[in-house]
Amino acid sequence: MLAGFPGLYSLLIFSLVLNLTVGVDVGCQNWTPSGKNYVCCTSCKPGNRLVKRCGYDPAELCKPCEPGTYITGTDFSCDICTQCIGIQFVAKNCTSSSDTVCGCKPGFRCGDAKCSHCVTECKKGEEPKGRVCGQCPEGKFSDKIHSTCKEWTKSSCPDGYKLKKGNLTSDSTCIPPPSSSVRTVTEQETLPVISKEKDEMNWLPVLIAAMIAGLALLCIILSVVAYVKAQNKTKKKAKTEQGNSDDSTIMVVEQEHCSFHHPEQEQGGSSQSINTENSESKLIV
Structure with a gap:
């Protein structure tokens, strides 16, 4: 098709060389022939x-x-980059082919896909209501952060x-x-192990107490x-002391008995001695 347009063919070759050497980010990316030595651009390079x-x-x-400014398609004008303000922060800077990406500070989250504004992040038990949060009504619950409240499902x-x-x-x-x-399979499988551990733990204090x-x-x-x-x-000692006391008493009694008869013996002996002396005197005379 380009054979009938030798000038256009040369122009395309020149443009290709220019794009490779001067700057690939500038100019038209795709075009089609239109009339004599003319081309019409169907899409610009990114950021053009x-x-x-x-x-x-x-x-x-x-x-x-x-x-x-930036542009994401093929148009005659570029858009102004978004500015992150207030509780927003810049998550990604603006380029010639993409807009600024904003984020929200902790406790907040993006209010739309482009994060053009931030809303309060709702806790569990709450649900979003515009840019603020509201508590779940009676009969509803929310078990996830920043989610819609759901109805209680168990009724019987x-x-x-x-x-x-x-x-x-x-x-x-x-x-x-x-x-x-009623137990689940997991509970039935783990029950013997748990029971064994409990039995060992129950026997330990019993063993210590024993x-x-x-x-x-x-x-x-x-x-x-x-x-x-x-x-x-003590009893043996007392008995021994008692035995010694009885012996002493017997000895005292025996001594007293002997002393009681001794004068008589002495008297009898005296008479006998007198008689003996008289007899001896008589013999001598």
């Missing part, structure tokens, strides 16, 4: 605005946006189960009876044995 639709030189059809429970009313942050739930044997009781009993036995030995020793 359209100066005129058709012309001889594709590089002259588009120009870069001025500082502080199986036989034996008790319905626990929901609150601002949680849904209604069914609570099994205390003696219920050891303490055994030591106490041993101390009592030793105390009783020592007391019995002491009593026996």
